[in-house]
Amino acid sequence: MAKKILLSGIQPTGAPHVGNYFGMMKQVIDLQNEYETYGMIVNYHALTTISNKTELEENTKNVVLDFLAIGADPEKMILFKQSDVPEHVELTWIFNCLVTMPWLSRAHAFKDKTDKGIEASVGLFDYPVLMAADILLYDTEVVPVGEDQRQHVEMAREIARKFNANYGDTFAEPKEMIKAEVAIVPGTDGQKMSKSYGNTIPLFGTDEEIQKAVMSIVTDSGTDIPANVYAIHKLFKTEADLAPIYEENKGKYKALKDALLADILAFVTPMRERREYYVNNPDLVAEILRKGSEKANAKASAKMQDVRKKVGLD
Numbered sequence: 493m494a495k496k497i498l499l500s501g502i503q504p505t506g507a508p509h510v511g512n513y514f515g516m517m518k519q520v521i522d523l524q525n526e527y528e529t530y531g532m533i534v535n536y537h538a539l540t541t542i543s544n545k546t547e548l549e550e551n552t553k554n555v556v557l558d559f560l561a562i563g564a565d566p567e568k569m570i571l572f573k574q575s576d577v578p579e580h581v582e583l584t585w586i587f588n589c590l591v592t593m594p595w596l597s598r599a600h601a602f603k604d605k606t607d608k609g610i611e612a613s614v615g616l617f618d619y620p621v622l623m624a625a626d627i628l629l630y631d632t633e634v635v636p637v638g639e640d641q642r643q644h645v646e647m648a649r650e651i652a653r654k655f656n657a658n659y660g661d662t663f664a665e666p667k668e669m670i671k672a673e674v675a676i677v678p679g680t681d682g683q684k685m686s687k688s689y690g691n692t693i694p695l696f697g698t699d700e701e702i703q704k705a706v707m708s709i710v711t712d713s714g715t716d717i718p719a720n721v722y723a724i725h726k727l728f729k730t731e732a733d734l735a736p737i738y739e740e741n742k743g744k745y746k747a748l749k750d751a752l753l754a755d756i757l758a759f760v761t762p763m764r765e766r767r768e769y770y771v772n773n774p775d776l777v778a779e780i781l782r783k784g785s786e787k788a789n790a791k792a793s794a795k796m797q798d799v800r801k802k803v804g805l806d
Contacts, residue, residue, distance in 0.1 A: 497664075498527035499632040501534040501574070501623075504551035505541055508558050509692035510756075511677035511685030514727050517562055519636040519671060524568040530630055530788065531564055531571045536580065537623070540616045556777060558696065561767030572784035574626065579792040583625040584618070586803060590654050591621060600643055608688055624648035628663040629792050636669045639676055640684070659802040678723040680709045693724070695760060696767060702760075706753045716742040721752055728755045 500520040502508075508517065520531060535552050542548045552573065564571055574580055596602075599620050606612045620643075627635055627648045635645050645668040652663035676684045679691030686692070693705040711718040717738050725734055725748075741747040770777050800806040 495526070495528040496633045497530070497631055498523055498634040498636065498669075499530040499532065499627055499630055499666075500636050501532040501537070501626055502555055502559070503534050503538045504548065504555040505538050506551060506687055507554065507697070508695045509685060509687070510695055510724070510727065511679065511692060513562065513695050515638040515677045515685075516636055517559070519669065520569075521563040523634075523636070524565060527634060529569045530632070531559055531569045531784075532574050532626065532788075533559075533572070534574045534626065536574050537619065540613060540619060541610065556781065557767050557770050560770045560777070560780070561696070561763045563763075563766075566780045566783065570784045570787045571780060572788040573781065576781075576785040577629075577788050577792045579629060579789075579796045580622065580625050582796060583629055583799065584622045586799065587621050587625055587651050587655070588618065590658070591651060596620065598643075599647070601640065620644050620647045621651070624651045627666050628652055629795055630788070631664045631791075631795070632666045633664055634669050635666050636671075639670055642668050642670060662798060662802060677727070678720060680705055680720065680724075682710055682720045682723075693756065696764060699757060702756055703753055706749050706756065709749060709752075711745045718745050718748060721745070721748050725752045725755065728752070728759055 498520070500516060502512070502517065520529065523529065533552055533555055535548060538548060538551065542551070556571070556573075559571060560566075596617060599617075602612075602617055602619065605616060610616065623644050624647060627645070628651070635648075637645060645666055649665045649667075652665050656662055679685035679689055680693065681689065681691045683689050683691060694701055697705070709718070709720050709724065711721065722734070722738065737751055738748065741751070797806070
């Protein structure tokens with residue numbers, strides 16, 4: 493039987509943190525054996541927040557290295573840049589002519605970002621439609637996301653239904669995959685871990701940067717087990733393994749943070765080594781992206797040929 497199709501995209505908007513890893517990246521790596529997997533660097537989406545050429549190029553290069561470092565296997569995952577497949581923006585325009593502005597105004601993410609002071613550009617407003625094109629272009633069936641992206645996958649389903657109703661059966665209806673235990677990865681202040689909140693633990697930071705983040709975790713005085721420390725720690729060890737550590741160090745916040753720091757460093761060290769290998773082999777990375785783009789283009793081109801015929805553009 494053919495494998496189901498899974499697609500995941502990550503924005504090149506800065507260095508990944510522990511929340512990115514457990515909330516999405518790890519799921520994709522774990523599932524690459526089971527699914528036909530597309531790992532996309534969504535650099536068109538990044539234009540909604542980055543307007544500096546050098547920054548975008550550097551971030552894009554780094555997120556490719558990060559994906560390879562955490563275990564992306566080019567033989568199992570189609571790793572590519574969104575901008576290498578022009579059909580993404582073409583399909584977005586076709587979808588734009590199907591959806592309405594009041595419908596798009598329901599998007600929670602747009603409201604959240606503009607409330608934080610991000611400029612309300614047309615691109616930011618239209619973000620869910622481009623994301624729908626990303627997903628539907630590859631007949632995606634499964635999309636691993638965090639809870640904050642659930643609505644966007646729901647919107648992609650609605651667009652697929654509307655297109656299919658207008659033009660005939662064309663797009664599969666994707667389903668979100670949300671792991672309850674990492675739907676919202678806590679940050680150092682107890683809120684959702686997010687760069688915009690300044691509460692992240694960097695995945696590929698230096699020992700000193702990771703230590704600084706861990707030691708900044710907010711603790712509630714008067715409790716034996718610091719809730720925020722424990723919530724992050726159980727991402728790295730089972731609760732059974734943590735039980736004796738937290739029993740032995742009740743109320744010893746510094747000791748518990750030191751234990752968490754040691755576990756994080758032990759976890760990320762092999763990833764750092766793999767990342768350094770790819771940093772030192774840029775031609776290999778370029779070849780991986782070239783092959784990935786070829787495969788993605790073949791799939792997207794075939795789908796768009798069908799779409800053009802159905803809407804009357806061919």
